[in-house]
Structures are given as C-alpha cells and as structure tokens.
Amino acid sequence: SQQGEEDPQALSIQEGENATMNCSYKTSINNLQWYRQNSGRGLVHLILIRSNEREKHSGRLRVTLDTSKKSSSLLITASRAADTASYFCANAGGTSYGKLTFGQGTILTVHP
Amino acid sequence: NAGVTQTPKFQVLKTGQSMTLQCAQDMNHEYMSWYRQDPGMGLRLIHYSVGAGITDQGEVPNGYNVSRSTTEDFPLRLLSAAPSQTSVYFCASSYLSVITGELFFGEGSRLTVL
Numbered sequence: 001s002q003q004g005e006e007d008p009q010a011l012s013i014q015e016g017e018n019a020t021m022n023c024s025y026k027t028s029i030n031n032l033q034w035y036r037q038n039s040g041r042g043l044v045h046l047i048l049i050r051s052n053e054r055e056k057h058s059g060r061l062r063v064t065l066d067t068s069k070k071s072s073s074l075l076i077t078a079s080r081a082a083d084t085a086s087y088f089c090a091n092a093g094g095t096s097y098g099k100l101t102f103g104q105g106t107i108l109t110v111h112p
Numbered sequence: 113n114a115g116v117t118q119t120p121k122f123q124v125l126k127t128g129q130s131m132t133l134q135c136a137q138d139m140n141h142e143y144m145s146w147y148r149q150d151p152g153m154g155l156r157l158i159h160y161s162v163g164a165g166i167t168d169q170g171e172v173p174n175g176y177n178v179s180r181s182t183t184e185d186f187p188l189r190l191l192s193a194a195p196s197q198t199s200v201y202f203c204a205s206s207y208l209s210v211i212t213g214e215l216f217f218g219e220g221s222r223l224t225v226l
Binding site: 030031033035040041042043044045048088090092098099100101102103104105 | 116145147152153154155156157160170171202204209210211213214215216217218219220
C-alpha cells in the first residue's frame with residue numbers, strides 16, 4: 001500500500017489550545033492536501049500545498065511540508081469545539097492526472 | 113449548484129446480489145473517482161476517470177466496475193456483492209485533476225452486505 005501514516009491517531013484538547021497533526025508519505029509528490037470530515041459526512045478540502053512550497057496559511061490553519069523527510073504537519077490555532085472532526089492528509093503524485101492517496105486520519109476532539 | 117450527489121445514501125444487500133451506486137456532479141469536472149472508507153483504513157481509491165470514456169483502476173478495484181459515458185455521471189457497479197464490500201463509499205470529483213486542484217466529495221453511500 002502507498003498509504004501514508006498520520007500521527008497521532010487521536011488528539012484531545014481544550015478549546016483555545018493549538019492542535020498539531022503530522023503526516024508522512026512514501027513516494028514523491030506533486031502536492032499534499034488536507035481534508036476534514038465531520039462524523040457521518042463527506043470530506044471537505046482545507047488546504048493544498050505544492051511540492052515546491054514549504055509553508056502555507058489559511059485562516060487558523062498552518063501547513064508545512066518537508067519533502068526531504070516526506071512529511072507534513074497541520075496546525076490549527078486557537079481550537080474551537082466546532083473543530084472536532086477527523087483530519088486526513090492526502091498526497092498526489094504519479095501520472096499527469098494523479099491519484100490522491102489518503103492517510104488513515106487523526107481524530108481531533110476539542111472540549112468546550 | 114448541488115455539487116457531487118450520491119444515491120442511494122443507505123443500502124443493504126445480500127451476498128451475491130448486484131447493484132449500482134450512482135454519482136453525479138454538476139460542476140463540469142473532468143476528474144471523478146470512487147473511494148471506500150473502512151474503520152482504521154482511511155480512504156482507498158477504487159476506480160477513477162479523467163474524462164468521458166476514460167477510466168482506470170485504483171488501489172482496490174476487484175469486484176467493482178465503472179464506466180464514464182458522460183462528464184456528469186460516474187456509476188460504480190458491484191457485480192456480485194460480498195460481505196467484505198460492506199463499507200462507506202465516496203464519490204469525488206476535481207476540475208481537471210488532483211495535480212491541479214482539490215477533490216469535492218459527495219456525502220457517501222453506506223452499504224451493508226449480509
């Protein structure tokens with residue numbers, strides 16, 4: 001399997017704290033994407049970082065990419081109870097159209 | 113603008129039965145794909161299509177068939193259902209490819225095979 005690994009598998013924090021999730025992948029990539037999934041729903045795209053980028057911000061989200069270590073991290077600052085969800089990284093590589101390979105996800109619980 | 117629409121949302125099958133999961137998108141996306149999601153396994157790619165008339169296999173294609181006769185529709189057929197195909201199935205689309213942009217997901221189809 002080409003699936004990557006996500007760490008930790010589960011994370012429990014208090015509102016206002018920061019949440020950091022890590023992702024490793026196995027092959028060279030064109031880009032790495034982060035998605036969020038609320039319980040019982042489809043996935044929603046959060047942010048895309050290209051292989052020539054090292055850091056990207058979107059609102060309270062900060063993503064870093066280290067292609068030499070084949071790893072990425074997602075930081076959510078000042079977490080809210082509404083951030084409670086599963087978070088997945090996915091890497092795109094291979095052919096010109098690409099296949100998106102997902103990690104196993106991190107379950108984030110933010111306590112009010 | 114409905115996005116990606118999947119039907120049915122829930123389905124129970126008996127072993128050996130066949131069925132089709134429907135997926136339609138109204139965003140004029142070229143790239144469409146099917147994933148299955150199982151506990152502890154994340155999402156695994158079943159089949160994908162880069163345009164009408166073009167399909168290719170993903171990571172776990174066995175037991176599934178797809179076709180892409182129009183840009184809008186990408187049905188997933190289970191030929192002879194097995195309990196191992198009990199899962200949540202997601203259809204997702206992208207404007208051109210996952211190299212250039214993100215996937216838009218449907219809400220999922222929950223399948224149980226008895």
